[in-house]
Amino acid sequence: MRATVIYGERDVRLDDVPDPQILLPTDAVVRVVAACVCGSDLWSYRGIAPTPHPRRIGHELVGIVEEVGAGVQAIAVGDFVIAPFYFCDNTCVNCANGVSTSCLHGGWWGSTDRDGHPVDAAQGERVRVPCADGTLVATPTMPDDALIPSLLTLADVMGTGHHAALSAGVTAGSTVAVVGDGAVGLCAVLAAKRLGASQVVAMSRHADRQAIALEFGATGIVVERGDAGVARIKELFDGIGPDAVLECVGTAESMDQAIRSVRPGGTVGYVGVPNGGPELPVRTLFNSNIGVNGGVAPVRGYIEELLPEVLSGAINPGRVFDLELPLSDVAEAYAAMDERRATKVLLRP
Amino acid sequence: MRATVIYGERDVRLDDVPDPQILLPTDAVVRVVAACVCGSDLWSYRGIAPTPHPRRIGHELVGIVEEVGAGVQAIAVGDFVIAPFYFCDNTCVNCANGVSTSCLHGGWWGSTDRDGHPVDAAQGERVRVPCADGTLVATPTMPDDALIPSLLTLADVMGTGHHAALSAGVTAGSTVAVVGDGAVGLCAVLAAKRLGASQVVAMSRHADRQAIALEFGATGIVVERGDAGVARIKELFDGIGPDAVLECVGTAESMDQAIRSVRPGGTVGYVGVPNGGPELPVRTLFNSNIGVNGGVAPVRGYIEELLPEVLSGAINPGRVFDLELPLSDVAEAYAAMDERRATKVLLRP
Numbered sequence: 133m134r135a136t137v138i139y140g141e142r143d144v145r146l147d148d149v150p151d152p153q154i155l156l157p158t159d160a161v162v163r164v165v166a167a168c169v170c171g172s173d174l175w176s177y178r179g180i181a182p183t184p185h186p187r188r189i190g191h192e193l194v195g196i197v198e199e200v201g202a203g204v205q206a207i208a209v210g211d212f213v214i215a216p217f218y219f220c221d222n223t224c225v226n227c228a229n230g231v232s233t234s235c236l237h238g239g240w241w242g243s244t245d246r247d248g249h250p251v252d253a254a255q256g257e258r259v260r261v262p263c264a265d266g267t268l269v270a271t272p273t274m275p276d277d278a279l280i281p282s283l284l285t286l287a288d289v290m291g292t293g294h295h296a297a298l299s300a301g302v303t304a305g306s307t308v309a310v311v312g313d314g315a316v317g318l319c320a321v322l323a324a325k326r327l328g329a330s331q332v333v334a335m336s337r338h339a340d341r342q343a344i345a346l347e348f349g350a351t352g353i354v355v356e357r358g359d360a361g362v363a364r365i366k367e368l369f370d371g372i373g374p375d376a377v378l379e380c381v382g383t384a385e386s387m388d389q390a391i392r393s394v395r396p397g398g399t400v401g402y403v404g405v406p407n408g409g410p411e412l413p414v415r416t417l418f419n420s421n422i423g424v425n426g427g428v429a430p431v432r433g434y435i436e437e438l439l440p441e442v443l444s445g446a447i448n449p450g451r452v453f454d455l456e457l458p459l460s461d462v463a464e465a466y467a468a469m470d471e472r473r474a475t476k477v478l479l480r481p
Numbered sequence: 482m483r484a485t486v487i488y489g490e491r492d493v494r495l496d497d498v499p500d501p502q503i504l505l506p507t508d509a510v511v512r513v514v515a516a517c518v519c520g521s522d523l524w525s526y527r528g529i530a531p532t533p534h535p536r537r538i539g540h541e542l543v544g545i546v547e548e549v550g551a552g553v554q555a556i557a558v559g560d561f562v563i564a565p566f567y568f569c570d571n572t573c574v575n576c577a578n579g580v581s582t583s584c585l586h587g588g589w590w591g592s593t594d595r596d597g598h599p600v601d602a603a604q605g606e607r608v609r610v611p612c613a614d615g616t617l618v619a620t621p622t623m624p625d626d627a628l629i630p631s632l633l634t635l636a637d638v639m640g641t642g643h644h645a646a647l648s649a650g651v652t653a654g655s656t657v658a659v660v661g662d663g664a665v666g667l668c669a670v671l672a673a674k675r676l677g678a679s680q681v682v683a684m685s686r687h688a689d690r691q692a693i694a695l696e697f698g699a700t701g702i703v704v705e706r707g708d709a710g711v712a713r714i715k716e717l718f719d720g721i722g723p724d725a726v727l728e729c730v731g732t733a734e735s736m737d738q739a740i741r742s743v744r745p746g747g748t749v750g751y752v753g754v755p756n757g758g759p760e761l762p763v764r765t766l767f768n769s770n771i772g773v774n775g776g777v778a779p780v781r782g783y784i785e786e787l788l789p790e791v792l793s794g795a796i797n798p799g800r801v802f803d804l805e806l807p808l809s810d811v812a813e814a815y816a817a818m819d820e821r822r823a824t825k826v827l828l829r830p
Binding site for chain 1: 579769773
């Protein structure tokens with residue numbers, strides 16, 4: 133089959149690779165219906181995170197189950213499934229605590245499973261899915277093609293935005309600002325609104341992304357950044373800042389923006405993969421009782437809650453995709469996101 | 482009157498200073514019945530925090546109101562009052578949000594008020610209390626002398642331990658470990674138990690402090706520190722660690738101990754004044770979804786909740802005091818705490 137391999141900075145290729153096979157009784161093989169490129173994939177693409185050896189890449193997919201191992205019970209051949217951006221058994225103590233990203237038997241696409249077998253990555257034609265019963269969520273029926281983009285967001289960005297909001301304690305009546313207008317930031321706007329936030333201000337300088345933020349329920353837009361951004365946010369929220377700031381980028385600048393924008397006693401919910409950014413300034417946090425909560429989002433646990441609203445059309449997070457390409461154009465997909473010609477690119481094998 | 486002045490490293494003296502007077506209509510003058518030495522006072526005493534100029538010191542007191550300004554309404558001459566370790570109006574937007582330590586009109590004992598007038602510190606015979614209506618809480622009747630130590634803990638350490646537990650999200654059934662066996666750490670044990678924690682493990686190597694921790698409801702003691710401490714804590718909590726770790730010291734080592742001990746998805750509630758310690762390791766926190774929440778404890782807001790239990794004897798946080806001295810022996814009080822001959826010293830003017 134064909135799958136995407138990253139060789140180094142700005143060098144992404146679609147290679148011929150071995151077809152996936154059932155290796156463990158808990159495995160499934162899934163044919164990828166749609167995958168996509170993540171903002172975090174760009175760290176490697178841009179060479180900020182090194183790529184010492186060529187490796188498979190991609191961690192978001194929806195697809196059709198083609199084969200299951202003898203021990204798989206919850207998933208059947210022919211199911212349409214959503215796979216989170218990691219695999220997990222969904223039963224261990226960490227999964228039970230809601231932290232399936234720390235599953236004792238889980239791992240990452242493009243890596244290896246706990247038995248040392250290689251695990252496929254998502255930007256390809258098929259994947260072997262370890263811990264299939266825990267990892268995959270099947271839709272009740274075969275979804276309409278128009279729903280594919282929104283279903284695909286449940287693999288990562290919508291669940292991640294939801295995690296940012298939950299981590300920051302967003303609830304009915306909360307006041308919220310969102311740092312980052314990428315796919316996750318936009319989904320965080322939607323998530324905060326969905327959780328009942330009374331005010332959601334998106335920090336964005338791009339007209340097209342502002343438009344989606346407003347469509348997702350943002351009540352205001354702030355274009356300023358840095359000191360001017362902090363001042364503008366404070367001005368919009370009683371002079372002190374919002375209850376919650378959702379940090380959806382992962383750079384030093386974005387975390388600083390978040391920490392300085394939130395009100396005393398407020399919480400920064402962060403989900404941007406920290407890209408070697410500076411450590412958190414404990415004394416600043418201490419002095420104003422600013423909490424910092426979040427991390428690699430355990431989106432598997434959110435799929436069941438969000439899926440019905442996607443299927444009913446109540447939420448349409450798939451709007452974050454603004455470019456769709458065939459898998460054979462994966463290199464162009466990366467280039468389009470790298471050059472900010474696209475917010476998020478959907479790939480069809 | 483006489484009040485304590487710190488001149489530099491290990492140089493604390495009781496000096497003659499001007500008597501406090503009502504300067505603003507919102508002031509009160511309080512005669513100090515009891516004050517004490519805080520672990521955080523030792524940062525200056527030990528020279529870790531510099532003392533460039535001699536300054537008044539002490540921030541925990543209970544006393545009797547001797548005089549009130551024309552604008553004071555809630556507090557009357559003759560009231561027995563608890564003063565938190567800061568002053569606040571208890572009405573501004575930050576106070577309303579539960580963060581009275583960030584009061585827009587508040588400040589610190591031994592500092593200046595928002596009008597630039599000097600503010601007395603607590604280790605003295607009397608204090609001028611700014612924002613008296615907001616700052617002070619009067620007991621319903623004159624308390625028995627035996628209750629003074631516990632009432633005094635509401636000025637800081639009991640409320641601070643309570644804040645650590647609340648910040649970490651401790652609730653009925655939570656599993657908890659406490660780093661630090663000083664007065665705040667011991668009060669954090671009591672607070673966690675009071676909030677319904679099912680398991681509270683105190684990390685302590687001192688027999689006398691272990692005894693108080695057990696009296697306060699600790700279900701276990703861990704004497705190990707560092708890697709061995711982490712391993713022992715994880716062993717005691719399902720192999721993964723407790724839901725909450727309460728960090729009650731403020732050093733680099735104690736924060737590291739807390740972060741490494743908590744379970745994935747758990748929360749570190751921290752109240753130890755960070756003494757120039759390292760910044761928080763964002764990638765470690767991110768990878769395991771460990772939240773960090775807390776700060777300078779807004780204890781003013783906790784006094785009303787905790788006071789009835791102190792008055793009824795349901796809780797007895799005053800047990801953390803293991804030495805009582807006259808104010809004239811304040812230098813010995815500091816030395817005793819510095820040399821760990823005492824956990825916490827109560828001073829009677």
